[in-house]
Amino acid sequence: MRACVVGAGLGGLLAAANLAKEGFEVVVYEKLPYAGGRFTNMAYRGFQLSTGALHMIPHGEKGPLGRMLRSLSAEVEIIPSQPQAMFRIGGRDYEYEELPSIFPLRDRLKVAKIIAMLKLGRGAGSESYRSWLERQIKNEIVFKIADSFTGWSLSLSASEVPAGEVIAQTRNINKLGGPGIPAGGCGGVTQALVEVLESEGVRLLLKQRVETIRRKGGVFEVLAGEKESFELVVSNAGPKATAQLAGEILPAEYRRAVSRIRGAAGIKISVACKKPMLSHSGVLFTPEARRINGINEVTNAVPELAPHGEHLLMSHQRLAGGADVKREIELGLRDLRELFPEFKKYCRVLAVQVYRNSWPVNRAASGVHLPPATPVEGLYLVGDAVKPEGWMETDGIAAGVEEALRHIKASY
Numbered sequence: 001m002r003a004c005v006v007g008a009g010l011g012g013l014l015a016a017a018n019l020a021k022e023g024f025e026v027v028v029y030e031k032l033p034y035a036g037g038r039f040t041n042m043a044y045r046g047f048q049l050s051t052g053a054l055h056m057i058p059h060g061e062k063g064p065l066g067r068m069l070r071s072l073s074a075e076v077e078i079i080p081s082q083p084q085a086m087f088r089i090g091g092r093d094y095e096y097e098e099l100p101s102i103f104p105l106r107d108r109l110k111v112a113k114i115i116a117m118l119k120l121g122r123g124a125g126s127e128s129y130r131s132w133l134e135r136q137i138k139n140e141i142v143f144k145i146a147d148s149f150t151g152w153s154l155s156l157s158a159s160e161v162p163a164g165e166v167i168a169q170t171r172n173i174n175k176l177g178g179p180g181i182p183a184g185g186c187g188g189v190t191q192a193l194v195e196v197l198e199s200e201g202v203r204l205l206l207k208q209r210v211e212t213i214r215r216k217g218g219v220f221e222v223l224a225g226e227k228e229s230f231e232l233v234v235s236n237a238g239p240k241a242t243a244q245l246a247g248e249i250l251p252a253e254y255r256r257a258v259s260r261i262r263g264a265a266g267i268k269i270s271v272a273c274k275k276p277m278l279s280h281s282g283v284l285f286t287p288e289a290r291r292i293n294g295i296n297e298v299t300n301a302v303p304e305l306a307p308h309g310e311h312l313l314m315s316h317q318r319l320a321g322g323a324d325v326k327r328e329i330e331l332g333l334r335d336l337r338e339l340f341p342e343f344k345k346y347c348r349v350l351a352v353q354v355y356r357n358s359w360p361v362n363r364a365a366s367g368v369h370l371p372p373a374t375p376v377e378g379l380y381l382v383g384d385a386v387k388p389e390g391w392m393e394t395d396g397i398a399a400g401v402e403e404a405l406r407h408i409k410a411s412y
Helices: 009-019 062-072 096-100 107-118 130-137 140-154 164-178 183-197 239-249 252-259 325-339 393-411
Strands: 001-006 025-030 041-044 047-050 076-078 086-091 092-094 180-184 203-206 212-216 218-224 226-230 232-235 266-275 283-285 294-296 311-319 347-355 380-382
Touching: 001 218, 009 062, 009 183, 009 232, 009 393, 025 232, 047 212, 047 311, 047 347, 062 183, 062 393, 076 092, 086 140, 092 096, 092 232, 092 380, 096 107, 096 347, 107 130, 107 140, 130 140, 130 164, 140 164, 140 294, 180 183, 183 203, 203 311, 212 232, 212 239, 212 393, 218 232, 218 294, 232 311, 232 393, 239 252, 239 380, 266 325, 283 347, 311 380, 325 347, 380 393
Parallel strands: 001 025, 001 232, 025 203, 086 283, 232 380
Antiparallel strands: 041 047, 076 180, 086 092, 212 218, 218 226, 266 311, 266 347, 283 294, 294 311
């Protein structure tokens, strides 16, 4: 049976590798000249910058992505971050468990209760995470910590994320642990998956843009320069692009619903440092910064991502719709200079990357749960718009691929 995968981003590569392992004859079409999409590396002045995602996997080797890489025999070492995360408040860095100690006694018990509720997964509804917190406590630093976490991991404010989604994510963090850094960064994962495809005989066609997907005689006709027929199509191009490619074979109501899906946008700043700015490889959350939500320095765990003797610092900040991008970048740079007093002496900005519109952080904001199966039998979606509840970033993509594969196995 022949399967077509549209897009060689992380979701497409995972889907293609799994389908090939299941015995499908797989062809992958990718419009770019490289595989990986927003999850690979680009070399710049000796540094390995990422094309999109930060060089981190939310749950390290224990999450859906780590689990799937092992099942595919993709050779990727994932190094646990130590510590998982720190929070810079009042000029001092605190671990998550220490946060209650920063509050006055009247709020300390409330914060401890909130942490317990997040761990136990209780008290959620359809309300926003910010509204849910406001029912528990009235303390501005709590709200800033919440915005820092959701801004870093989801590129959304706490007011834009359902409380149930954050509680489910926290439950997964408590169960599986925090982030890990893949050896070789994002590109190390992509290269390992490409090698799996090669070993399985998958045709990976770069610079091949799919123009249309049509249904004829019980099969799909995919036009990408030449026309080929497939029994199964898995699209990693995003739901809106997929609806445009498939056109009227999808119901009009579905196409309208997909057109209303909103994504999430962000700004990443990559910085070269002649000495470490952080003493660890975990995330530094920055709730008191103007714009930056979090920072990591992955070269503390994977030094080969920078030239010998140098370090790669990467910050991320949420980008609100309609914001003045130039001003947002200026505020982010000001944050970096204030967070690190030695920044001017030891650091230089390598790149500022803006992720929005057709190249966003996520094509569907967290809390939007789009099923992988479309109304058309044999047409499925994977990628950052298809993340099951409680899964974020690349682990969310892998969890969405797992869900799609369950649907496919049940049908084929």
